[in-house]
Amino acid sequence: QSVLTQPPSVSGAPGQRVTISCTGSSSNIGAGYDVNWYQQLPGAAPKLLIYGNTYRPSGVPDRFSGSKSGTSASLAISGLQAGDGADYYCQSFDSSLSASVFGGGTKLTVL
Amino acid sequence: QLQLQESGPGLVKTSETLSLTCSVSGDSIRRSVEYWVWIRQPPGKGLEWIGSIHFSGSSYYNPSLKSRVTMSVDTSKNELSLKLTSVTAADTAVYYCARVGEYSSSSIDQWGQGTLVTVSS
Numbered sequence: 001q002s003v004l005t006q007p008p009s010v011s012g013a014p015g016q017r018v019t020i021s022c023t024g025s026s027s028n029i030g031a032g033y034d035v036n037w038y039q040q041l042p043g044a045a046p047k048l049l050i051y052g053n054t055y056r057p058s059g060v061p062d063r064f065s066g067s068k069s070g071t072s073a074s075l076a077i078s079g080l081q082a083g084d085g086a087d088y089y090c091q092s093f094d095s096s097l098s099a100s101v102f103g104g105g106t107k108l109t110v111l
Numbered sequence: 112q113l114q115l116q117e118s119g120p121g122l123v124k125t126s127e128t129l130s131l132t133c134s135v136s137g138d139s140i141r142r143s144v145e146y147w148v149w150i151r152q153p154p155g156k157g158l159e160w161i162g163s164i165h166f167s168g169s170s171y172y173n174p175s176l177k178s179r180v181t182m183s184v185d186t187s188k189n190e191l192s193l194k195l196t197s198v199t200a201a202d203t204a205v206y207y208c209a210r211v212g213e214y215s216s217s218s219i220d221q222w223g224q225g226t227l228v229t230v231s232s
């Protein structure tokens with residue numbers, strides 16, 4: 001049971017927009033800690049996609065965007081491409097656990 | 112270009128100690144803005160933060176693993192190390208070393224390729 005809750009799977013057709021939610025609590029996202037997002041392609045290490053809730057590292061397309069409100073955060077992917085099929089993870093810090101925590105991951109299927 | 116490479120035994124016996132090394136190239140481990148972390152991922156499952164360490168030696172461990180984990184830094188070799196004692200099958204996972212700090216104080220911006228460690232009797 002992950003501290004941050006993500007839907008197990010989402011899907012969308014090429015060109016569509018999908019969102020992935022990350023729900024936390026008052027001891028992590030709701031406490032103001034940053035949310036980061038990672039993309040993990042099959043057989044590869046995770047890659048930083050969004051940091052500080054909304055910022056993209058250099059090289060990440062602007063099709064990827066992040067937002068945060070209250071105790072939740074979201075990752076939006078617009079203009080879906082076949083290569084976006086991957087697992088996506090959110091990450092934050094939890095003050096009651098004194099630990100960095102990850103969501104359980106969401107598998108994105110591009111139909 | 113920063114590169115991280117994990118190495119160590121791929122098979123560890125139950126109740127023994129898992130020991131891994133992470134070789135860092137393309138950047139000095141002594142850069143003060145950075146923390147170095149270990150993350151693991153059981154086969155088919157999600158990511159778990161093991162702990163973070165600064166080159167100064169200050170470290171923070173996942174409370175669920177704290178009693179069994181030791182992380183260290185060897186600045187002369189530009190290497191990190193991880194030791195996990197009294198392992199069980201639940202510790203079977205791909206272990207990643209990674210860097211925190213290039214973009215923010217919490218985001219993991221560079222990852223090693225990971226190394227699979229299987230725990231078996």
